[in-house]
Amino acid sequence: MNKEKLFYRALAGEALGVDEGLWLYEEAPGGELMAVADEIRRRQVPGDRVGWIIDRNINITNVCISGCKFCNFHCKKGDEAAYITTLEEYIPKIEELFRAGGRQVLLQGGMHPQLGLGFYTTLFRQLKTRFPALKLHALLSRPYVKGRDWYDFLWYSARGIQPDLALLQNALQQHGPWADKPIQVTLSWLQDHMAAVIAGIDWRAAQLDVQRFLPTAEQEGLRAWGIDLFMQQLGRVCHIN
Numbered sequence: 665m666n667k668e669k670l671f672y673r674a675l676a677g678e679a680l681g682v683d684e685g686l687w688l689y690e691e692a693p694g695g696e697l698m699a700v701a702d703e704i705r706r707r708q709v710p711g712d713r714v715g716w717i718i719d720r721n722i723n724i725t726n727v728c729i730s731g732c733k734f735c736n737f738h739c740k741k742g743d744e745a746a747y748i749t750t751l752e753e754y755i756p757k758i759e760e761l762f763r764a765g766g767r768q769v770l771l772q773g774g775m776h777p778q779l780g781l782g783f784y785t786t787l788f789r790q791l792k793t794r795f796p797a798l799k800l801h802a803l804l805s806r807p808y809v810k811g812r813d814w815y816d817f818l819w820y821s822a823r824g825i826q827p828d829l830a831l832l833q834n835a836l837q838q839h840g841p842w843a844d845k846p847i848q849v850t851l852s853w854l855q856d857h858m859a860a861v862i863a864g865i866d867w868r869a870a871q872l873d874v875q876r877f878l879p880t881a882e883q884e885g886l887r888a889w890g891i892d893l894f895m896q897q898l899g900r901v902c903h904i905n
């Protein structure tokens with residue numbers, strides 16, 4: 665491989681392959697790698713102020729009903745290996761993180777069928793009470809379409825699970841387009857805003873985004889994805905049909 669050509673392609677915004685990245689990691693001088701990385705960073709975030717955050721990933725549970733094809737982590741409820749991380753198990757991991765200078769935990773894990781929203785909000789509250797300086801990277805409001813989010817929406821709406829409006833309002837006012845805005849989240853507000861989003865989504869792209877994670881047998885169901893299906897499910901959630 666040729667170092668200059670790889671640098672040139674990276675600086676032109678082209679994604680390098682895994683083998684190319686590995687080769688650069690092993691062969692290119694650290695100073696040159698840093699200079700190229702800094703130039704690419706500078707184009708996205710101009711200026712001389714650069715920061716980073718030390719965080720740690722902790723898995724909430726390995727029980728998951730999704731079964732993504734690539735995942736060798738998940739298992740079924742009742743399996744010998746199944747676990748839900750307890751508060752006592754989080755504490756030493758977070759203490760270790762703090763000792764290493766870190767302040768953020770990325771909480772991730774499987775979709776456990778028995779863990780409702782209350783489980784997560786209680787967990788977040790307990791962690792923040794125990795570690796007030798801790799930053800939680802857990803629930804987010806994405807500014808782009810991710811097929812997986814809509815897969816989850818179907819999962820919840822098909823089971824008649826209703827949104828907790830107070831919690832939703834609180835979350836929306838903390839992050840995303842409604843941050844710090846005086847919104848009043850009602851079922852009718854939710855219906856109006858979600859209907860506008862559903863009408864504007866490229867459902868074919870959303871299908872393709874999630875298709876690669878699903879077992880073949882489940883991929884067939886993606887053919888129904890479109891405005892009609894999601895409007896119908898939105899109606900179930902908001903009790904308006």
Ligand code: SF4
Pocket residue numbers: 728729730731732735736737738773774775
């Ligand atoms: S949702 Fe996450 S934990 Fe569940 S199967 Fe997919 S990758 Fe694995």
